[in-house]
Amino acid sequence: MSLPDWVEPVARYILLEGLPGTLRVSAIAVVGSASIGIVLGTLMTIKLLPLRAVIRLYIEVFRGLPILVTVFIVYFGLPSAAPGLEFGPLTAASIALVLWGSAQVAEATRGAVQSIPREQHEAASALGFGWVGRHGFVILPQALRRLLPPFVSLLVNIIQNSTLAQVIGGLEVLEAGERQNERLTAIPPIGLGEIHAFEIFGGVMVLFFLISFPLTRLAAVLEKRLAREGYG
Amino acid sequence: MVLATYDLWAFVSDNQAELLDGLLNTLKVSAFAIVGAFVIGAVLGAARAHRIPVVSQLTAIYVELIRNTPILVQIFMIFYALPQLGIVFDQFTVAWLSVMIWGGAFNSENFRAGFEAVPHRYREAASALGFGRLSTFLNVTLPIGGRIAIPSSINTYISVLKNTSLMYVIGYAELTTTSLNISNLTLQTTESLTVLAVTYLALVWTLSAGIRLVESRLALPESS
Numbered sequence: 001m002s003l004p005d006w007v008e009p010v011a012r013y014i015l016l017e018g019l020p021g022t023l024r025v026s027a028i029a030v031v032g033s034a035s036i037g038i039v040l041g042t043l044m045t046i047k048l049l050p051l052r053a054v055i056r057l058y059i060e061v062f063r064g065l066p067i068l069v070t071v072f073i074v075y076f077g078l079p080s081a082a083p084g085l086e087f088g089p090l091t092a093a094s095i096a097l098v099l100w101g102s103a104q105v106a107e108a109t110r111g112a113v114q115s116i117p118r119e120q121h122e123a124a125s126a127l128g129f130g131w132v133g134r135h136g137f138v139i140l141p142q143a144l145r146r147l148l149p150p151f152v153s154l155l156v157n158i159i160q161n162s163t164l165a166q167v168i169g170g171l172e173v174l175e176a177g178e179r180q181n182e183r184l185t186a187i188p189p190i191g192l193g194e195i196h197a198f199e200i201f202g203g204v205m206v207l208f209f210l211i212s213f214p215l216t217r218l219a220a221v222l223e224k225r226l227a228r229e230g231y232g
Numbered sequence: 233m234v235l236a237t238y239d240l241w242a243f244v245s246d247n248q249a250e251l252l253d254g255l256l257n258t259l260k261v262s263a264f265a266i267v268g269a270f271v272i273g274a275v276l277g278a279a280r281a282h283r284i285p286v287v288s289q290l291t292a293i294y295v296e297l298i299r300n301t302p303i304l305v306q307i308f309m310i311f312y313a314l315p316q317l318g319i320v321f322d323q324f325t326v327a328w329l330s331v332m333i334w335g336g337a338f339n340s341e342n343f344r345a346g347f348e349a350v351p352h353r354y355r356e357a358a359s360a361l362g363f364g365r366l367s368t369f370l371n372v373t374l375p376i377g378g379r380i381a382i383p384s385s386i387n388t389y390i391s392v393l394k395n396t397s398l399m400y401v402i403g404y405a406e407l408t409t410t411s412l413n414i415s416n417l418t419l420q421t422t423e424s425l426t427v428l429a430v431t432y433l434a435l436v437w438t439l440s441a442g443i444r445l446v447e448s449r450l451a452l453p454e455s456s
Contacts, residue, residue, distance in 0.1 A: 064436040065429055066397035069408065073425050076412075080421035160302035167304075167401055174305055181312070198313040205301045205309060212300035 006192060010180040010200060014207070018176025025094045025162040025172060030155055032098035037105020038144075042135055044110040055106065062103035067161055070096040075168045089170030097158055104157075108150045112143035149226060152219035156212050163208075177204040243423035247414050254410030255431060261406060262393045264328035265335055269392060272336030273385060274378070277343025278369060281377070291340060298337035303395055306330055311402045323404040327396065335392040339385050346381025347373050379450050386443045390436055397432070407431060 044055050062070060075092035078085040087095065116139050124138040166175040177200045183191050184200075244251065276294070279287040298306070307330045310321065321329065350373050358368040397408040405413075408428060415424035 060437070061433065064433045064440075066394040066408070066432060068397045068400065069425075069428055069432060072408075072412065073429065076415070076421050077425040156300070163302040163304040174302070174308065178308070195316050198309075198316045201305060201308045201313045205305050208301045208305060209297065213296065216296075216300055 006184055006194070006196065007199075010177075010184070010196075011203070013180055014173055014176040014200075014204065017171060018173040019207075021090055021165070021170060021172035021175075022159065022162050025090055025097065025165055025170070026155070026159045028094040029097035029101055029158045029162065032094070033101025033105050033154065033158070034151065036098065036102035038109050038140070040102060040106035041109025042113055042140065044106065045113050059103045059106050062099045063107070065100075067096060067100050068164055068167060070099055071164050071168060074099075089165055089168040090172070092168060093162065093165035093170050096164070097161060100161075101154060101158055104154060105147075105151075108147055109143065112146045113139055115146065116142050146226065149219050149223040152215055152222060156215045156219070159211060159215075160208065173204055173207060177201055238422055239420075240423050240426060243418075243420050244427060246418075250410050250414060251407075251427065254405060254407040257404070257410075258393070258396050258406040258408075258435075261324070261327045261331065261396045261399065261404075262389075265332040265392050265396070266389045268328070268332035269335030269339045269388065270385070272332070273339025273343045273381075273388075274374075276336070276340035277347060277381070278373075280340060280344040281347035281373075282365075282369070295337045295341055298334055299341075303330070303334050304398055304401065306334060307398055307401060323399070323402050326402055327399045327404045327406070331392050331395050331398075334395065335388055338388045338391070342381045342384040342388060343377070345384070346379075347377035349380045350377045382450055383443055383447050386439065386446065390439050390443075393435060393439070394432070 040055050040058065044052055046052070065073075071093055074087065074096045075089065078087070113135075120138055120142065121134060124134040129137065162172055163174040165172050166178065169175065171179075181195075181197050181200045184194055184196050185191055187193050276287070276291040280291050282288075307326070310330050311326045314320070354372050354376065355368055358372045363371065396406055399406050400408045400412065403409060411424040411428040415421045418424075
């Protein structure tokens with residue numbers, strides 16, 4: 001069995017031009033969400049009302065908005081409100097995903113930090129740690145273990161939501177598929193005048209499945225292991 | 233450009249009718265999808281929890297397929313790919329169908345977890361009282377497990393509502409499409425995005441507050 005001639009260039013374009021875009025957006029979004037989210041979530045546990053109110057508002061706003069709307073706010077809203085704040089589609093999508101993801105991480109971190117028993121804080125203080133040292137060396141390392149399964153789920157969500165870059169024209173896997181779909185649909189000599197939308201978008205779907213499925217399995221395994229160790 | 237003024241109220245009053253239509257379409261699509269996702273979730277969740285052969289395995293495949301692929305790609309499949317096979321839907325149908333399929337998958341997991349959380353001894357008690365499998369489900373597992381599943385399923389419904397914004401890509405005139413179309417015509421980008429964000433937050437925050445209310449009303453007496 002041999003594949004039709006159109007398949008190879010389409011697959012090559014999606015994997016070589018599209019996939020790097022998806023990976024870039026996902027990598028920036030994961031690193032940004034984790035670092036901003038952990039800091040905000042830890043700060044949430046300080047008993048300082050104005051600080052908590054501000055972070056709470058941040059969390060509720062970016063978890064409440066559809067991510068697509070956040071993408072539009074970053075891509076269309078920022079340049080029109082403050083000239084100069086212009087980003088390319090992939091960067092805008094990354095920023096929007098960081099805003100959403102960091103809100104998710106902050107909420108999870110707050111819960112994890114608060115679940116660490118008070119004795120741990122007291123023991124760390126007794127050893128002479130200040131607030132930063134106490135959280136950095138004693139509380140967060142323990143809290144992060146509990147955050148591992150939600151982090152893997154977040155990674156899956158971010159990879160899938162990186163397709164939102166397609167809506168503003170960012171070249172990632174879905175946009176690569178869409179461009180190839182349009183090219184093939186065009187009348188010869190530009191295209192083939194054939195519709196292969198089902199095969200192309202089906203292929204994109206399979207590609208995302210192959211990336212996501214092992215990760216969701218991993219999240220489930222980590223969850224089970226934590227529950228077994230009594231961290232449920 | 234001279235258009236760098238910000239007049240939110242003028243924007244709202246000038247475009248009142250369109251914005252209201254968009255909001256109603258968002259609510260209409262969400263309502264269709266949420267009702268569908270509830271039915272799919274309860275039925276398939278029950279099939280999964282009771283390990284009904286074939287249906288249970290097919291549900292597992294459906295759930296994994298939907299959870300592990302981006303919803304935007306699912307919408308593309310329904311809107312751009314299915315017509316190639318001769319299956320053509322109008323925009324409204326694609327809108328509610330795609331978010332219903334998505335929400336149904338997540339919801340069947342919510343209900344499965346809820347049904348499985350019903351203690352086994354309750355079902356044993358029901359069968360000791362002479363209840364059959366179906367009447368045990370309807371009288372014991374559904375009312376108790378369904379209540380356990382309420383908070384997580386409402387979270388899914390909120391996500392369904394938010395995901396209707398993706399219908400922008402198929403050009404269905406819900407809230408997001410309407411606001412962006414207006415802003416393309418009038419160049420009032422900041423105003424239209426403000427209205428869009430505030431409306432979604434109002435909807436989502438109201439629903440979230442509703443969850444807490446329902447949760448406290450319907451919480452099982454046993455679980456604190």
